[in-house]
Amino acid sequence: MSQSIASTPIANNAVAQLQSPGTKEFIQETGALTRRLFIQLQRRPTTLVAGVIQPLMWLILFGALFQNVPSDLFGESRNYGQFLGAGIIVFTAFAGALNAGLPVMFDREFGFLNRLLVAPLASRFSIVVASALFIATMSLIQTTAIVGLSAVLGAGLPGPAGLLLMTFIVLLLVFGVTALSLGLAFALPGHIELLAVIFITNLPLLFASTALVPLSFMPSWLQVVASLNPLSYAIEPIRYIYLHSDWDFGSTVMQAPFGDISLGLAVGLLLTFSVVALATIRPLISRRIS
Amino acid sequence: MPPAVLVENLKKSYGSVEAVKDVSFAIEPGEIFGLLGPNGAGKTTTIRCLCTLTTPDAGKLELMGVSVSNNPRTARQLLGYIAQEVAPDKVLTGRELLELQAAIYHLPKTQARERIDQMLTLLEITDIADRRTGSYSGGQLKRLDLAAGLLHQPAVLILDEPTVGLDIESRSAVWRFLRQLREQGTTILLTSHYLEEVDALAGRVAIIDRGKVISTGTPAALKAEVGGDRITLRIREFTGDDEAEHARSLLADLPVVQDVIINSAQGNSLNLVVDKGGEALPTVQAALKEADLPIFGIAQSQPSLDDVYLAATGRTLMDAEMAAVGKRDLKKERKASMK
Numbered sequence: 010m011s012q013s014i015a016s017t018p019i020a021n022n023a024v025a026q027l028q029s030p031g032t033k034e035f036i037q038e039t040g041a042l043t044r045r046l047f048i049q050l051q052r053r054p055t056t057l058v059a060g061v062i063q064p065l066m067w068l069i070l071f072g073a074l075f076q077n078v079p080s081d082l083f084g085e086s087r088n089y090g091q092f093l094g095a096g097i098i099v100f101t102a103f104a105g106a107l108n109a110g111l112p113v114m115f116d117r118e119f120g121f122l123n124r125l126l127v128a129p130l131a132s133r134f135s136i137v138v139a140s141a142l143f144i145a146t147m148s149l150i151q152t153t154a155i156v157g158l159s160a161v162l163g164a165g166l167p168g169p170a171g172l173l174l175m176t177f178i179v180l181l182l183v184f185g186v187t188a189l190s191l192g193l194a195f196a197l198p199g200h201i202e203l204l205a206v207i208f209i210t211n212l213p214l215l216f217a218s219t220a221l222v223p224l225s226f227m228p229s230w231l232q233v234v235a236s237l238n239p240l241s242y243a244i245e246p247i248r249y250i251y252l253h254s255d256w257d258f259g260s261t262v263m264q265a266p267f268g269d270i271s272l273g274l275a276v277g278l279l280l281t282f283s284v285v286a287l288a289t290i291r292p293l294i295s296r297r298i299s
Numbered sequence: 300m301p302p303a304v305l306v307e308n309l310k311k312s313y314g315s316v317e318a319v320k321d322v323s324f325a326i327e328p329g330e331i332f333g334l335l336g337p338n339g340a341g342k343t344t345t346i347r348c349l350c351t352l353t354t355p356d357a358g359k360l361e362l363m364g365v366s367v368s369n370n371p372r373t374a375r376q377l378l379g380y381i382a383q384e385v386a387p388d389k390v391l392t393g394r395e396l397l398e399l400q401a402a403i404y405h406l407p408k409t410q411a412r413e414r415i416d417q418m419l420t421l422l423e424i425t426d427i428a429d430r431r432t433g434s435y436s437g438g439q440l441k442r443l444d445l446a447a448g449l450l451h452q453p454a455v456l457i458l459d460e461p462t463v464g465l466d467i468e469s470r471s472a473v474w475r476f477l478r479q480l481r482e483q484g485t486t487i488l489l490t491s492h493y494l495e496e497v498d499a500l501a502g503r504v505a506i507i508d509r510g511k512v513i514s515t516g517t518p519a520a521l522k523a524e525v526g527g528d529r530i531t532l533r534i535r536e537f538t539g540d541d542e543a544e545h546a547r548s549l550l551a552d553l554p555v556v557q558d559v560i561i562n563s564a565q566g567n568s569l570n571l572v573v574d575k576g577g578e579a580l581p582t583v584q585a586a587l588k589e590a591d592l593p594i595f596g597i598a599q600s601q602p603s604l605d606d607v608y609l610a611a612t613g614r615t616l617m618d619a620e621m622a623a624v625g626k627r628d629l630k631k632e633r634k635a636s637m638k
Contacts, residue, residue, distance in 0.1 A: 030372075034405045041402030049390045052431075120386035124447075127350045128403040129375040 030131035038130055042139035046112070050143075060147060061154045064101040068093060068158055071221075084223050085252050087163075094159040095248035096220025099240055101155065102148040102179045103214070106186035107207050109144045110194030114203050117194070133294060141187045148183045149176065164251065171250040178276060182243045185283035192290030219244050224264065236265035239282050242275045301364030303328040303455050303486035304349065309358035311344050318344040320510035322358075326488060326503075328454075331481050333501030334490040335604065337619035341510040342490035343383065346459050349488075350380045363454055376404075379453035383460040385440040389433035393424060393443045396432060397450060404451035411450075418446035422476065438469025445476065449485075456480065458489040462496060474500060494604045494616060506608055508619070513611045521607045527557055529602055530571040530583060533595040542592070543567035549590055555579045564617070572606075573599075 050057060072090040086092035113136065116122040125136060152175075160166045167175065190207075197203050215221070217231065218240035224232050235241050245263040249272060250256050258273030270278075304326040311319040319341040326332040334342045347353040349360055351371045360367035367374040387396055394415065401411035419425040422442040427435065432443065441461070448456060461477070462470040477500055481487055491497050497504055498518050506514045506521070514521055534546055543561050546569060551559045556579070558572040573579035580599045587594060608616045 030405070037405055038403050041399045045388065045391065045395075045399055048395060049388070052390050120382060120384055121388060123352055123380075123382060124386060124400070125403060126352055127375055127378070127380045128400075129372045129405070130403060131405070 030129070034131035035135055039135040039138050039142075042125075042135060043142050046139060046143040047146075049112075050147075057147065057150065060101075060105060060151055064097050064151060064155050065158050067097050067100075068155060068162070071097075072162070082223075082226060084225070086248075090159070090162050091164040091251070092223075092248070093221070094155065094164045095244050095251060096218070098152050098155050098175070098179065098247060099182065099243040100215050100218075100220050101151050102183050103186055103240055103243075104211060105148050105151065106144050106183045107190050107211060109140050109187040110190035110192075110203055111200065111207075113140060113191055113194040114197070114200045118200060134291070137188065137191050137290070137294065140191055141184055144187050145180055145183050148179055152176070152179055167250045168254055171254070171256065174276075175247050175250055178243050178246055178279060181276070181279040181283045182239065185239070185279070185286040188283070188286040188290050192286075192293050195290075195294050214238060214240055219248075219263070229266065232266050236263070236267065236270075239279065242270070242279050242282075245270070246272050246275045300328065301361065302326055303330070303363055304332070304488055305359065305361040306345065306349065307359040309345060309348060309360065310356045311341075311348060311353065312356060317510055319348070319355075322505075322507065322510070322512050324505045324512060324515055326455075326486055328363075328486050329481065329484050330502050331477065331487040331489070331500050333497035333504045334488065334507055335492070335494070335497045335501075335504050335608070335616075336490075336507035337492055337616055340507045340619075342492075342507055343459055345507075346380075346457055346488070346490060349374075350378060350457060351375055376451070377454045379448035379451070379456045381441075381444050381448045381456070381458040381461060383463060385444040387432035387435070387440060387443065390431060392429050392431050393435070393446075394419070394428040396443065397428075397447055400447040400450050406451060414450050414452075415446075418449060422446050423472075436469075438465055438472070441465060441469060441473060445473070449480075453485070455486045455488065458487070460491055461489055462491075462493065470496075492616065494608075498604055504604070506604075506611060508608075508612050514607065518604055521604065522602045525602045525607050525610045526575070527572045527602065528575050528579060528599055529606060530569075530573055530579060530597065530599050532569040532571065532583065532587075532597045533566065534569070534587075534592055535595050536566060538567040538595075540567065543569065546587070546590075546592055549586060549592075550583060553582060553586055555582050 068090070072093050075089040075093075078089060080086065080088055083089060083092040113122070116125075126133070130136075156166070156172075156175075166172075193203055193206055197206065217234045218238045219235055220240060224235060224241075227235060241263065249260060249262040253260065256272060258271065258276070260272045261269045262272050262275055263270040302325040304324075306325070307323045309319050309322040310317075322341060322345050324332070324334075334345065336342055344353065348355045348358075349362070349367060351367060351374055354368070362374050362377045365373045365377065387393075391399070397415045397418070398411065401415065406414060416425075419428050422445055424439060424442050424446065427439060432440065435443065458477075462473050465473065474496075477487055477489070489496075489500065501518065503515065503517050504521065505512045516524070532546075534542055538546075547559045547561055550556050550569065550571060555574045556571055557574070560570045562568050562570050571579075571583065573583070580597070584594065584597065605616050608619075612619065
């Protein structure tokens with residue numbers, strides 16, 4: 010086969026580059042795809058600006074709404090604003106990640122994805138990794154803004170180790186949800202359907218989590234639902250880190266109806282969620298696009 | 300040496316719609332090969348299968364002897380694909396798009412920069428390279444897309460309707476460029492429903508209709524095969540139905556005339572298939588004069604590719620095109636192709 014190809018110089022050139030692709034090629038294509046997303050962001054910064062303003066409004070307005078609720082309803086938090094911070098951090102990261110599939114869906118609809126699919130990508134997973142890197146960066150910028158404003162509003166600031174663990178928790182959630190959203194972007198027929206899924210997932214998952222009120226505040230059936238919601242497993246550890254500078258992985262962060270959840274267990278479950286999400290979409294994406 | 304492109308008994312259905320029923324052709328290295336047929340004939344599906352965008356239901360596909368289904372990555376490396384609709388990222392500049400393209404084909408950085416400059420110069424778009432593609436005209440976008448598709452020096456360039464929607468100037472620029480490419484040894488496969496495009500560019504043609512190849516050969520050979528000459532006759536600028544029918548029956552009886560069709564789409568002009576040679580035209584003119592019928596216009600020509608199509612399918616390409624317009628579910632096709 011290769012001898013016959015060698016007789017045309019151009020084909021020869023093509024075959025010479027064909028040594029089975031490795032990490033270098035994967036990094037090259039992922040880098041280029043990520044760069045595209047950041048160029049888009051730089052030239053259309055509206056998404057980022059709105060993405061930072063929105064959670065800050067949540068924090069200020071929603072915080073004010075419940076300002077007069079007796080503080081003992083919110084467990085150890087001194088005030089509702091302090092309680093709410095963790096919820097807004099996680100919800101904002103979650104909402105951003107949930108939208109990750111939209112640009113990919115539009116690339117499908119406009120035919121740009123075909124440009125990538127006819128190219129000899131080392132792995133089509135680079136499309137997923139590029140999106141995840143981009144969304145993760147966006148989330149970290151948003152998180153920084155929320156943490157900053159919370160501190161100004163009197164919620165305090167965790168120590169360096171706490172901040173690091175918070176970042177890790179946010180990233181775990183972001184990777185898992187981004188993966189699911191990208192999976193949907195390949196599985197659903199069009200952006201209308203994807204938007205519909207985003208709309209019906211977004212707020213219910215917020216309300217059925219511990220973002221706005223503690224578990225103890227909820228009716229028992231909702232406690233069960235909220236204890237199964239991955240968002241709670243990101244919110245409660247972050248809330249705990251905010252309130253306890255002496256946290257460790259054994260600390261109990263959530264009293265679920267089926268037992269106490271320690272910080273370490275919560276992080277472990279989030280990690281499992283992320284890995285399972287990525288593993289689930291991997292075959293879906295390779296079937297759809299190879 | 301294997302053919303540059305080999306398609307054998309390709310089949311592909313979308314649900315109950317058989318987009319491609321049986322398509323076979325082989326393209327020699329360095330050839331421009333045209334796939335001619337009306338919209339909906341199966342050209343784009345055939346090309347999508349070759350480009351690994353669609354998995355065929357059956358059939359053999361090879362590029363430079365490499366099986367497309369067994370070695371899709373190798374196939375992708377070997378081909379450059381220019382889709383019918385250019386899908387640039389409006390926010391990127393032309394140069395940024397090419398840089399992205401170079402990276403997904405894994406060109407080393409310095410080589411990429413050289414190739415990009417080279418292609419920009421070749422396609423005469425250097426001056427707009429640093430503007431966002433959202434501001435490009437259709438012709439400029441097509442040139443950019445050609446530059447993108449050729450960055451990695453593919454052995455086979457595949458173009459789907461390369462000049463649809465382009466102005467005349469851009470169209471001839473694309474034609475010139477494709478001829479230039481062929482001279483440098485690139486094999487080119489293009490689809491078109493423009494007769495003159497295929498006639499002007501392609502060394503060989505496969506005429507495709509309703510998912511099947513109905514004829515393959517050089518344009519000249521295909522035309523010679525149909526035989527005879529053509530006379531286009533207009534009694535008046537717009538001839539009445541009765542008068543046209545009268546003239547048709549009159550002319551059909553002449554021994555030099557093989558066939559007469561009334562073309563109602565063009566003011567009831569008459570299309571005659573006549574014996575080759577010089578006698579047909581004066582004979583027809585004399586017969587009309589004798590019957591006291593005027594002549595608005597009359598012209599004799601050799602058969603065109605459209606006549607080849609007509610002879611094979613019983614309808615002209617234009618008619619087929621019109622017939623296909625209402626029948627296709629474009630939304631469904633788009634969905635099916637949106638992978």
